[in-house]
Amino acid sequence: MKPAALDALDRRLLDLLQQDAGRSLESLAGEVALSAPAVQRRIRRLREGGVITGEVVLVExxxxxxxxxxxxxxxxxxxxxxxxxxxxxxxxxxxxxxxxxxxxxxxxxxxxxxxxxxxxxxxxxxxxxxxxxxxxxxxxxxxxxxxxxxxxxxxxxxx
Amino acid sequence: MKPAALDALDRRLLDLLQQDAGRSLESLAGEVALSAPAVQRRIRRLREGGVITGEVVLVExxxxxxxxxxxxxxxxxxxxxxxxxxxxxxxxxxxxxxxxxxxxxxxxxxxxxxxxxxxxxxxxxxxxxxxxxxxxxxxxxxxxxxxxxxxxxxxxxxx
DNA sequence: CGACCGGACGCAGGATTTTTGCGCGTATTG
DNA sequence: CAATACGCGCAAAAATCCTGCGTCCGGTCG
Structure with a gap:
């Protein structure tokens, strides 16, 4: 739960995940020019840092x-x-x-x-x-x- | 995009997925007393029927x-x-x-x-x-x- | 100026999860 | 009462996720 300064890649990932949280790490990795594990580690940090607070399904x-x-x-x-x-x-x-x-x-x-x-x-x-x-x-x-x-x-x- | 009548299990799944969309099918299956593939098929139907409109990450x-x-x-x-x-x-x-x-x-x-x-x-x-x-x-x-x-x-x- | 240290990366293998095909049982319909 | 349709579980295949490890870069301190 620390501030943890977000860089441009983190922000790109946040925007992408706020549109669609179901995408594979591979697909995200391609979009931001990173490897899948790197993307995963960033997402984990964002969760642990309290930036990402949850993942939910939207219901009509x-x-x-x-x-x-x-x-x-x-x-x-x-x-x-x-x-x-x-x-x-x-x-x-x-x-x-x-x-x-x-x-x-x-x-x-x-x-x-x-x-x-x-x-x-x-x-x-x-x-x-x-x-x-x-x-x-x-x-x-x-x-x-x-x-x-x-x-x-x-x-x-x-x- | 058809009405497709929801039964009690569908509703349980919707409630669970609105709390946490990251859970594994297996875990959901255990909760609703169904097999993982059955859960997956239901979720897919809910998506295709327009009941579930998306899956997103929540950002602080x-x-x-x-x-x-x-x-x-x-x-x-x-x-x-x-x-x-x-x-x-x-x-x-x-x-x-x-x-x-x-x-x-x-x-x-x-x-x-x-x-x-x-x-x-x-x-x-x-x-x-x-x-x-x-x-x-x-x-x-x-x-x-x-x-x-x-x-x-x-x-x-x-x- | 050079060595050390921390942080983040990519790669590759292993573990988990998701997905598909198939056969069965039950309910609905003609 | 037979035929069809629907949904289930099982098991194997496919995809994805996750971890450990070696490397590289940047900052810091001797």
């Missing part, structure tokens, strides 16, 4: 019966550290909540959530928001169309 | 020099379909923009973006927002602390 929400996406802006009654943390924990415990941002300005939290339908979402708001006395108010936006989703950060961008 | 933004996260709510002047699409395209072309939601209510778009620092973010807002005459106004929220990020959807949740 609609395909598993959760076609609706919501953006919820939540305002809390009091912004005490333990309450902030409490709410964050509760939100994280909800599988339908994909992302949870604690923000300045406009409200206190911004949530991104999935749901099967309106009823499903309403049940979520009840559990997470209505029943929590510390939630002052919240505003829900329904996402239309297929959103641009992603977690990729441009590693080659700067340093 | 701070580690590549992009420690700041922003939530931006954007209002457009006119909500004509081609303008909506135009803005969406412009946003998607910005590597720093991770997510872009077109929503009802509160503004028209919600963006999640990364940046190295305030100047970096300001440059982004200039390119994407100030210079676009179709952007009426926008509100920026800075994300504090480490947000809960993720793209995992609970496959076992419903059907």
């Amino acid at each position: 929400p609609a395909a598993v019966g959760l076609p609706m996406t919501f953006v919820v802006i939540v305002e809390l009654e009091r912004e005490r550290a333990d309450q902030i943390d409490g709410f964050r924990r509760k939100a994280a415990a909800e599988p339908l909540v994909q992302q949870c941002y604690y923000v300045t300005g406009e409200g206190d939290f911004v949530l991104i959530a999935q749901a099967r339908d309106m009823d499903d979402f309403e049940a979520l708001t009840r559990r997470l928001l209505f029943d929590d006395p510390n939630v002052r108010r919240f505003r829900t936006s329904v996402v239309m169309g297929k959103p641009l989703r992603g977690t990729a950060v441009p590693a080659g961008h700067a340093g | 933004p701070a580690a590549v020099g992009l420690p700041m996260t922003f939530v931006v709510i954007v209002e457009l002047e006119r909500e004509r379909a081609d303008q909506i699409d135009g803005f969406r395209r412009k946003a998607a072309a910005e590597p720093l923009v991770q997510q872009c939601y077109y929503v009802t209510g509160e503004g028209d778009f919600v963006l999640i973006a990364q940046a190295r620092d305030m100047d970096d973010f300001e440059a982004l807002t200039r390119r994407l927002l100030f210079d676009d005459p179709n952007v009426r106004r926008f509100r920026t929220s800075v994300v504090m602390g480490k947000p809960l990020r993720g793209t995992a959807v609970p496959a076992g949740h419903a059907g």
Whole structure:
């Protein structure tokens, strides 16, 4: 978990792996002009250094019966550290909540959530928001169309 | 790209792979009480059916020099379909923009973006927002602390 | 100025994993 | 009740990953 300074090759690898983590070491090696073991060692270092934090499969929400996406802006009654943390924990415990941002300005939290339908979402708001006395108010936006989703950060961008 | 009805095993696999896509087929097979080839065939079907849309590595933004996260709510002047699409395209072309939601209510778009620092973010807002005459106004929220990020959807949740 | 040290590389062999072909059992359909 | 289709497990083949080792480069210290 040390900083470990990334060079241009590391960044290239990060960009490639953020597009497709399934490629073979050989294929990556060819792209960055290195041998397969060298690529593997670099990737391992990036993992151990905490730069790469995981490797996951992307699932189309609609395909598993959760076609609706919501953006919820939540305002809390009091912004005490333990309450902030409490709410964050509760939100994280909800599988339908994909992302949870604690923000300045406009409200206190911004949530991104999935749901099967309106009823499903309403049940979520009840559990997470209505029943929590510390939630002052919240505003829900329904996402239309297929959103641009992603977690990729441009590693080659700067340093 | 057909619906292809998911059974309980498919859903278990999806949940497991959304946590860690790096596991061996053997290990997955043990967990769901199936043989490795059976697991592999299911995963392939899920890919071909469009349920699994990709496999990526997760990168810690701070580690590549992009420690700041922003939530931006954007209002457009006119909500004509081609303008909506135009803005969406412009946003998607910005590597720093991770997510872009077109929503009802509160503004028209919600963006999640990364940046190295305030100047970096300001440059982004200039390119994407100030210079676009179709952007009426926008509100920026800075994300504090480490947000809960993720793209995992609970496959076992419903059907 | 030269020797030492650390770090990263490529190569090659061995271990693991993935992939394919095949035969079997079960469920569905005519 | 027979025929077909689908999915499974097994076992071997193919591909990939992983490790150990020798080498090279760059910085440092005597």
